[in-house]
Amino acid sequence: MDQRRAAEFLAFLPELAALAAAVVLPRFRAPLPVTDKGGLRFDPVTEADREAERVIREAILARYPDHGVLGEEFGNQAGTSACRWVIDPIDGTRAFISGVPTWGTLVALCEDDRPVLGMMSQPFVQEIFLGGPAGAWLLRGGEQQPLRVRQGVALAQASVFATTPEMFSPEELAAFNQVSAAARLTRFGIDCYAYCLLAAGHIDLVVEAGLGYYDIAPLIPIIEGAGGIVSDWQGAPVRSGGRVIAAASASLHTEALALLANVD
Amino acid sequence: MDQRRAAEFLAFLPELAALAAAVVLPRFRAPLPVTDKGGLRFDPVTEADREAERVIREAILARYPDHGVLGEEFGNQAGTSACRWVIDPIDGTRAFISGVPTWGTLVALCEDDRPVLGMMSQPFVQEIFLGGPAGAWLLRGGEQQPLRVRQGVALAQASVFATTPEMFSPEELAAFNQVSAAARLTRFGIDCYAYCLLAAGHIDLVVEAGLGYYDIAPLIPIIEGAGGIVSDWQGAPVRSGGRVIAAASASLHTEALALLANVD
Numbered sequence: 001m002d003q004r005r006a007a008e009f010l011a012f013l014p015e016l017a018a019l020a021a022a023v024v025l026p027r028f029r030a031p032l033p034v035t036d037k038g039g040l041r042f043d044p045v046t047e048a049d050r051e052a053e054r055v056i057r058e059a060i061l062a063r064y065p066d067h068g069v070l071g072e073e074f075g076n077q078a079g080t081s082a083c084r085w086v087i088d089p090i091d092g093t094r095a096f097i098s099g100v101p102t103w104g105t106l107v108a109l110c111e112d113d114r115p116v117l118g119m120m121s122q123p124f125v126q127e128i129f130l131g132g133p134a135g136a137w138l139l140r141g142g143e144q145q146p147l148r149v150r151q152g153v154a155l156a157q158a159s160v161f162a163t164t165p166e167m168f169s170p171e172e173l174a175a176f177n178q179v180s181a182a183a184r185l186t187r188f189g190i191d192c193y194a195y196c197l198l199a200a201g202h203i204d205l206v207v208e209a210g211l212g213y214y215d216i217a218p219l220i221p222i223i224e225g226a227g228g229i230v231s232d233w234q235g236a237p238v239r240s241g242g243r244v245i246a247a248a249s250a251s252l253h254t255e256a257l258a259l260l261a262n263v264d
Numbered sequence: 265m266d267q268r269r270a271a272e273f274l275a276f277l278p279e280l281a282a283l284a285a286a287v288v289l290p291r292f293r294a295p296l297p298v299t300d301k302g303g304l305r306f307d308p309v310t311e312a313d314r315e316a317e318r319v320i321r322e323a324i325l326a327r328y329p330d331h332g333v334l335g336e337e338f339g340n341q342a343g344t345s346a347c348r349w350v351i352d353p354i355d356g357t358r359a360f361i362s363g364v365p366t367w368g369t370l371v372a373l374c375e376d377d378r379p380v381l382g383m384m385s386q387p388f389v390q391e392i393f394l395g396g397p398a399g400a401w402l403l404r405g406g407e408q409q410p411l412r413v414r415q416g417v418a419l420a421q422a423s424v425f426a427t428t429p430e431m432f433s434p435e436e437l438a439a440f441n442q443v444s445a446a447a448r449l450t451r452f453g454i455d456c457y458a459y460c461l462l463a464a465g466h467i468d469l470v471v472e473a474g475l476g477y478y479d480i481a482p483l484i485p486i487i488e489g490a491g492g493i494v495s496d497w498q499g500a501p502v503r504s505g506g507r508v509i510a511a512a513s514a515s516l517h518t519e520a521l522a523l524l525a526n527v528d
Contacts, residue, residue, distance in 0.1 A: 029466060031414075098423050099466030100454055101389060102364070125365060125389050150295075159362050164451065165429070187428065189453025190364060202293060202363030 001111050006132055009109050009117050012063070014139060016056050017121035017128050020089060020105045023051040025123055029099050045093050049073055052089035052105060060085050072214045084110045088214035091120075092163075092191030101125050102193040108218035113239075118221035120196050129196040131222030136199050147226040149248040150201040155255040158204035158248075159185040161194035171263050172209045172243065175233075178259040179207055195219040195246055199226035204248045205256055209233075211241040219246075229253045233260040265375050270396055273373050273381050276327070278403060280320050281385035281392050284353060284369045287315040289387055293363050309357050313337055316353035316369060324349050336478045348374045352478035355384075356427075356455030365389050366457040372482035377503075382485035384460050393460040395486030400463050411490040413512040414465040419519040422468035422512075423449040425458035435527055436473045436507065439497075442523040443471055459483040459510055463490035468512045469520055473497075475505040483510075493517045497524040 001009075027048040053073040060069055061077075068079035071087040085107060090096050092103030101124040108115040117132040128139040129147070136147040160183045162168075168176055180186040183205065190197075192215070194206045199222045216238055220230050223246050233243040235257050245260060247253035291312040317337040324333055325341075332343035335351040349371060354360050356367030365388040372379040381396040392403040393411070400411040424447045426432075432440055444450040447469065454461075456479070458470045463486045480502055484494050487510050497507040499521050509524060511517035 029464070031465060094449060094451060097466075098425070098449070098451060099461040099464060100366070100451070100457070102366075161362070166450070185358060185362070186430070187358060187362060187364070187453055189451055193364070197363040200293070200363060201295065202361075 001116050001133070003134070006117060006134065010130060010132055013107060013109075013117065013119040013130060014121075014128055016059055016107055017105060017119060017123065019055040019059055020052040021121065021123035023055055024048045024090065024105065028096060028101075028124060045090065045096050048096070049089045049093065053087055056085075056087050056089065056105075056107065070214070072212065082112050084113070086110055086115070086214055086217045088212070088218065091215055092193070095189075095191055100189075102190040104192040104196075106192060106214065106218035108221065110217065115217045115220045118218040120192050120219060120222060122193065127196075129199065129222050131199065131225030133221075133225070136222050136225030138196075138200060147199045147222070148201055149199060149223075149226050149228040150204060151227070151249050153204050153248060153252060155179070155182050155205075155252060156184065158183045158252060159187070159202075160205040160207060160256075161187050161190065161197075161203055162206065162208050163191050163194070164188050167208060167210045169209070175260050175263045176207055176209075179205070179256050182255075182259065192219060195223055198228055198246055198248060199223050201226075201248070204252055206244070206246040207256065207260065208245075209243045211244050213241040216241055216244050231257075233257070233263055235261065265380050265397075267398070270381060270398065274394060274396055277371055277373075277381065277383040277394060278385075278392050280323055280371055281369060281383060281387065283319045283323055284316040285385065285387035287319055288312045288354065288369065292360060292365075292388060309354065309360050312360070313353045313357065317351055320349075320351050320353065320369075320371065334478070336476065346376050348377070350374055350379070350478055350481045352476070352482065355479055356457070359453075359455055364453075366454040368456040368460075370456060370478065370482035372485065374481065379481045379484045382482040384456050384483060384486060386457065391460075393463065393486050395463065395489030397485075397489070400486050400489030402460075402464060411463045411486070412465055413463060413487075413490050413492040414468060415491070415513050417468050417512060417516060419443075419446050419469075419516060420448065422447045422516060423451070423466075424469040424471060425451050425454065425461075425467055426470065426472050427455050427458070428452050431472060431474050433473070439524045439527045440471055440473075443469070443520050446519075446523065456483060459487055462492055462510055462512055463487050465490075465512070468516055470508070470510040471520065471524065472509075473507045475508050477505040480505055480508050495521075497521070497527055499525065
C-alpha cells in the first residue's frame, strides 16, 4: 500500500471511531433491565454492538464502495478491491456490561488479507490507538503521541497479561501458567486494552487463546507499528485468531514461545 | 456525625483528589527506567505513592490540625479528635505500573474508627466516587450522579470480581471458585475500581482476601451509601482488612457467604 493511501485510511479510522462512539457511549453503563426471574437482559451491549458495526460499515461503503467488509455482527460482504475492513464493534463485551472502560472498538484495514492498518478506540477514556507501516500512535486530548514498545526486559522481569484464565483449555492454561511463573507480574482482565498497553511500552507480553480474527487483526498493526511482535504459539503469523502471543521484543518472544510451542 | 460536618468533609474530599492527581498523573505511564540487568526500577510509582500521601496529609492537617491521619506510606499520626483520615494514595500499584487506569486514590474519614465518608479518585479517567450516610455519587465532567446498587440479581445471574486469583490462599481460592462457579460471570483485574462499579450498579459481587485496612475502609461508605453491603467472609463488619465481600443486596450477600463462611 502506498504511503498516500495509507495516510488517507489512517485519517479515516478516527472518523469511524467517532461514529461508533456516538451510538455506543449512550449504552455504556446504561442500567440493565432485570427480568422477573432475577436474570439480566443483555440488550444494551447487543444493541451497541450492532449499531456500532452498522454505522462503521455504512461509512466505509459510502466512501469506498468497492472495498470488502468483515464484521463480527453482520459477517462478510465481499468487495472487488484488495482492501477489506475487519470490524469488532465492541471487543470486551464482558468488560462493557460490567462497566469497566477497557473494551474497545476495533477496526483493521487489510490488503490481500493481511492487516496493514489498525485502530483500537476506547471512547469513555477517550483514547484512540492507531498503527500501520509508518508507526503507532495514541490520540488523546488533541495530542498524537508516538508509541514504542519497551525493549530489554527479560521474561523474569516481564509483565504478562491475558483477558481471563477461562479463555484457556487445560493444556493451554498449563502452558500459560509456565509463562506466568517465569514472569514478574501476571494480570488478567483487560481485553484489547492489554495489546495497546504493550504497544505503549507499559507491559511486555500478552498471551491469549480462543480469539476470533476480529479480536486480533486490528491490533496487529498497532503492536508491529510500535516495534512489537505478534504470532501464534508456534511463532507463525496470526491468520485466523486462535492462540496469540504479543511480545515487546524478539528475545522475550523467543523466551515465551519456548514455554508455549509444545501445546498441541 | 452531624450533616453539616459531613457535607463539609464530603466537599473537601475532591480537593484532596485534585492535589493527589497533580503529583500522580505526571508519573502515570511515565517510561520506567530499565536497569543494566534487564530489570525495572519502580521509582515512578513509589514516588507517586509518597508524594500523593504527603500532599493529602499536609492539606488535611493544615485544615484540621486536631485530626488523626493514617496512611499506607507514612503510618499513623494520632490526633486529639475522634476524626481520623485513612489514606491509600495509590490502590492498585500493579495496575498503575502496567498503565491500566483502574487504580485509585482512596481516602476515608473515620469517626471513632468507623469509616463514615469515603472517596475513590481515578484521575486519568476523571472519575471521583464519593459515599457517606446521605448516599453515594459519581463526579465526572462537572456532573454529580447518584449511585445505586443493582437489586434483585441472584447469584446464578451475578457478576463477581476479584483483583487476582493470586491474592487468595489455596483454601480461600477454593471458596472463591465455588462462588465463581455459581455466578454467571467472573472477572479479575481492577482493584478498587470493582467496588465502585458495584456501587454504581454494574456488577454484583466483589470477593477478595489479604486486603489492608487502607484498601477497603475508604470504599465502605461508597458501597453502603449506594445501598450495598460490605463484610468479612463471616458476615462481620470489616475492622482491619483481610477477607472482604461486597454485595449488591442482602440476599446475594447471604448466598455468597454460605460458600465462603467455612474458610478457617
